[in-house]
Amino acid sequence: MIITSHLDGDKRCHTGMFTLQVVIIRNIMFIGDNDGQLIMCIPGCGGTGKSQLIRAITKYFFVTKRMYMMRKLAPTGIAAAEIDGMTIHSFLGEQRNSRKPRTIKPGDSKLEKEWRLVEYLIIDEMSMVGLTLLAKLNRIISAGKHVDPQIPFGGVNVIIFGDYLQYRPVYDVPLHTDFSLSSRKKSSKLLTEKEIQQRVARSLILQINYVVKLTQQMRTEDLQYLQLLERLRQGQCTYDDYELLLTRVAGQPSVGSLKEHPWNKAPILVFRNEVRTQLNYKAAVHNAKQLNHSLMVCVAQDTCKGRTIEDQILIKKLLELPDSKTEHLPGLLPFVPGMPVILTQNIATELGLINGTSGIFRQLVYDTDSVSTDMLSEAFPNNTQYVHRPLYALIELTRSSKIECNLEQLEPNLVPIPLMEQTFRVDITDILPKDKRKSKHKAILSIKRRAMTLVPAYCITTHKSQGQTLNKVVIDLKLPNDTDDIAAVYVPLSRVKRLVDLIILRHFDYKVLTIKPSKSQLAEMERLDKLYLDTQTRFSQWFQ
Numbered sequence: 001m002i003i004t005s006h007l008d009g010d011k012r013c014h015t016g017m018f019t020l021q022v023v024i025i026r027n028i029m030f031i032g033d034n035d036g037q038l039i040m041c042i043p044g045c046g047g048t049g050k051s052q053l054i055r056a057i058t059k060y061f062f063v064t065k066r067m068y069m070m071r072k073l074a075p076t077g078i079a080a081a082e083i084d085g086m087t088i089h090s091f092l093g094e095q096r097n098s099r100k101p102r103t104i105k106p107g108d109s110k111l112e113k114e115w116r117l118v119e120y121l122i123i124d125e126m127s128m129v130g131l132t133l134l135a136k137l138n139r140i141i142s143a144g145k146h147v148d149p150q151i152p153f154g155g156v157n158v159i160i161f162g163d164y165l166q167y168r169p170v171y172d173v174p175l176h177t178d179f180s181l182s183s184r185k186k187s188s189k190l191l192t193e194k195e196i197q198q199r200v201a202r203s204l205i206l207q208i209n210y211v212v213k214l215t216q217q218m219r220t221e222d223l224q225y226l227q228l229l230e231r232l233r234q235g236q237c238t239y240d241d242y243e244l245l246l247t248r249v250a251g252q253p254s255v256g257s258l259k260e261h262p263w264n265k266a267p268i269l270v271f272r273n274e275v276r277t278q279l280n281y282k283a284a285v286h287n288a289k290q291l292n293h294s295l296m297v298c299v300a301q302d303t304c305k306g307r308t309i310e311d312q313i314l315i316k317k318l319l320e321l322p323d324s325k326t327e328h329l330p331g332l333l334p335f336v337p338g339m340p341v342i343l344t345q346n347i348a349t350e351l352g353l354i355n356g357t358s359g360i361f362r363q364l365v366y367d368t369d370s371v372s373t374d375m376l377s378e379a380f381p382n383n384t385q386y387v388h389r390p391l392y393a394l395i396e397l398t399r400s401s402k403i404e405c406n407l408e409q410l411e412p413n414l415v416p417i418p419l420m421e422q423t424f425r426v427d428i429t430d431i432l433p434k435d436k437r438k439s440k441h442k443a444i445l446s447i448k449r450r451a452m453t454l455v456p457a458y459c460i461t462t463h464k465s466q467g468q469t470l471n472k473v474v475i476d477l478k479l480p481n482d483t484d485d486i487a488a489v490y491v492p493l494s495r496v497k498r499l500v501d502l503i504i505l506r507h508f509d510y511k512v513l514t515i516k517p518s519k520s521q522l523a524e525m526e527r528l529d530k531l532y533l534d535t536q537t538r539f540s541q542w543f544q
């Protein structure tokens with residue numbers, strides 16, 4: 001109601017009734033009056049309907065014919081696909097892991113055109129958005145809107161959704177970062193440009209002026225389990241909670257077999273990309289055998305400085321790299337009809353064929369001369385057919401309202417997915433002969449890869465599962481040694497509606513259920529709670 005009435009021009013949202021808050025960082029000053037600008041946060045723990053609310057808001061913009069005024073962004077492909085939006089990176093026109101930041105020039109007419117009509121920006125999964133990324137987004141909007149850089153987000157209304165106890169950004173610092181401690185420690189040192197930008201972004205977060213907290217659980221229908229998840233959020237699970245979860249460890253008489261329906265179709269959530277890749281390989285081999293098919297594996301075409309790579313050791317190393325290190329183009333991609341897959345690049349944004357879109361692999365179309373059975377990896381059986389020049393894969397989209405494929409002789413929901421090209425860098429020091437290694441120097445190669453932009457989805461990382469509701473899921477709670485993040489336990493456990501919808505892969509330690517939220521997570525949640533009280537007072541009629 002707050003958002004729709006703001007959109008419809010409610011005076012209460014435009015009179016600047018807020019307390020004046022001035023934040024000065026070096027020479028950058030933001031004034032927190034906002035003059036009617038909505039800088040809103042909608043926090044809510046997993047399953048309280050944040051994505052659902054984004055869909056409802058979208059519908060309102062749609063029925064009132066104002067879709068052109070809004071943009072929806074999320075930090076990861078899957079989270080973006082969940083809300084029919086885009087990843088922040090692709091929206092900023094940047095490649096993942098890119099070393100070259102996009103230059104922002106004032107008066108960039110393309111940028112201004114992109115932003116001219118945008119008045120509302122929705123950002124989902126705020127826990128995974130970093131301050132550096134937010135600062136960049138702010139700079140781009142400011143330039144796009146061609147307004148005073150002191151105006152937060154170029155005057156665009158921003159609505160941020162998420163849950164600070166879920167996954168944090170990978171190469172960035174979270175939005176709740178408290179700089180008051182570190183700045184005192186480093187007071188004698190000058191801040192780097194990056195640190196300044198992070199503080200600027202933090203000052204934007206401090207200007208959130210409306211908060212509506214979602215509290216009613218919409219996903220979990222199992223009350224006892226819901227209470228357990230609530231305790232988990234505080235790091236206060238009891239031994240009884242632990243014993244209850246132990247009843248779901250695989251191998252118990254009360255737990256169904258992973259080989260049988262429905263568990264043989266349930267996605268497996270793991271922590272590491274390497275483990276994910278290996279499990280996907282195993283599942284593909286197993287399913288091909290079940291179907292009496294010989295396994296097909298697409299091989300990526302790698303070149304270095306325009307030349308084909310001849311060195312067998314290097315070829316093997318490149319093909320075995322996890323796709324998280326190769327711009328998400330897999331070296332070896334097994335294909336079995338019926339295999340769940342996820343797109344890893346934006347192919348046609350306007351059609352919703354974006355990074356994160358899921359589907360089912362149906363058929364591979366390839367150059368028949370390019371098939372060999374020379375073994376490329378021990379992970380696959382001897383009779384595996386390696387396809388060196390695939391042309392495209394036919395994918396059945398599981399959820400798409402935008403695509404109506406009218407290709408001759410193809411069913412309407414089958415979409416051809418072509419190959420894509422990306423460049424990535426790889427450190428090859430470990431495979432160089434000892435006499436060629438230079439101490440302290442890394443040997444880095446730039447590799448151009450042409451490959452299918454798909455990965456199997458029998459198994460996904462817990463990080464990628466954030467934001468999804470899963471019918472049945474198999475999870476692991478034996479955390480990697482260096483993990484003390486509550487998200488690593490909370491995210492996988494909160495993907496299902498009932499405890500019986502999950503199986504835990506193996507025995508785990510009680511102490512993982514007692515991981516506490518960090519100080520800055522708690523402080524930010526408290527701050528948002530206070531703002532929620534203010535918002536309720538301001539809009540009392542909607543909170544009765």
Ligand SMILES: Nc1ncnc2c1ncn2[C@@H]1O[C@H](COP(=O)(O)OP(=O)(O)OP(=O)(O)O)[C@@H](O)[C@H]1O
Nearest residue numbers: 045046047048049050051052218219466467468469
């Ligand atoms: N108002 C509602 N009425 C009926 N069902 C709802 C409602 N809101 C959410 N749901 C259902 O509850 C489940 C969880 O909702 P949703 O995915 O929107 O939660 P979320 O807060 O985004 O979770 P997460 O933090 O894990 O991303 C979904 O299956 C959704 O369809």
